[in-house]
Amino acid sequence: IPDYFQLEGGDRMPRIGFGTWQAADDVLEKSVEAALEAGYRHFDTARAYENEAALGRALNRWIKGDPERRKQLFVVTKLPPGGNSPERAQEYFDASLRDLNLDYVDLYLIHTPFAFEHVPGDLHPKNPDGSMKVDHSTNLLELWKTLLKLKESGRVRHVGVSNLNAEQLARVCSVERPACLQVEVHALCQQQPLLAAANKLGVPIVAYSPLGSKALADALAAKTGREYPDLLQLPTVTRIAQVHGRTPAQILLRFTLQRGLAAIPKSTNPTRIKQNISLWDFELSESELSELAALDRGEDGRICDFAFFPGVEKHPEFPFKK
Ligand code: A2P
Numbered sequence: 001i002p003d004y005f006q007l008e009g010g011d012r013m014p015r016i017g018f019g020t021w022q023a024a025d026d027v028l029e030k031s032v033e034a035a036l037e038a039g040y041r042h043f044d045t046a047r048a049y050e051n052e053a054a055l056g057r058a059l060n061r062w063i064k065g066d067p068e069r070r071k072q073l074f075v076v077t078k079l080p081p082g083g084n085s086p087e088r089a090q091e092y093f094d095a096s097l098r099d100l101n102l103d104y105v106d107l108y109l110i111h112t113p114f115a116f117e118h119v120p121g122d123l124h125p126k127n128p129d130g131s132m133k134v135d136h137s138t139n140l141l142e143l144w145k146t147l148l149k150l151k152e153s154g155r156v157r158h159v160g161v162s163n164l165n166a167e168q169l170a171r172v173c174s175v176e177r178p179a180c181l182q183v184e185v186h187a188l189c190q191q192q193p194l195l196a197a198a199n200k201l202g203v204p205i206v207a208y209s210p211l212g213s214k215a216l217a218d219a220l221a222a223k224t225g226r227e228y229p230d231l232l233q234l235p236t237v238t239r240i241a242q243v244h245g246r247t248p249a250q251i252l253l254r255f256t257l258q259r260g261l262a263a264i265p266k267s268t269n270p271t272r273i274k275q276n277i278s279l280w281d282f283e284l285s286e287s288e289l290s291e292l293a294a295l296d297r298g299e300d301g302r303i304c305d306f307a308f309f310p311g312v313e314k315h316p317e318f319p320f321k322k
Pocket of ligand 1: 213273
């Protein structure tokens, strides 16, 4: 299987990218250096992660001002929910590019279909009762058209979407097909209906939390009482890992690749960073793929349902209807 997705115009998106959510700046810079050393060229961030400047510093040290080296990278960032309006998208995009200290990004995504009110200096604005300041006036198609227009500046090569459901994806595709849909996909949340819909529409999928984001799952479990198993310790996964002489993480990532997806695992540990991109010299059998497919819990396996943003479920474009 190829190690990249072919995009419009001939660009390639490497199918293993480096995720950067929830890492402190100095840790992130070191991790990105280790990732570059290990061969990663695809880096995924977002305005909302508040780490674009740190990622930009590490990338620019590697680029060394050489446009040919810049071309080898595939850098992704995302419009935050507080910028989800045609009036605001441009200024948030400009701020991302400035912090990354790059001339262009390879891919710019709508981070979520729901929106927060635009509050300068506050990416996660809250009401006094702790709920989010949700902006109910979002027009997803107008926002999508605004992103498409951003391409004309030459400062973004591709645009796409994240955290959309199948109905929203079809609606967006009625204007123009996004370069990708980035959503949560892992062994417990395999997203079969959404993936089938995206496949029909011709939209490639990038899987976030491909290892099950244990830290996020634990934090949410503490709040909601929902318990998530550690994917890396599931008996099916550890047994298949032993058979191949690989680690559980490599089995989960290879499963994601053999399902036809891209994935953006994150790690701050150089050994694990290397492991997570060393996936091209072994293959899971049909029966192993079936065993892994049987781990799916559907909607119950979802970790990132945005429950940490109380009130978003009332937004007209909230993607995860229960
Ligand atoms: P660490 O940074 O200490 O390696 P996800 O990408 O699904 O959000 O998962 C990220 C989590 O998985 C992080 O807590 C990371 O911890 C851990 N992780 C990443 N790669 C591996 C690996 N190869 N083996 C075990 N744990 C890993």
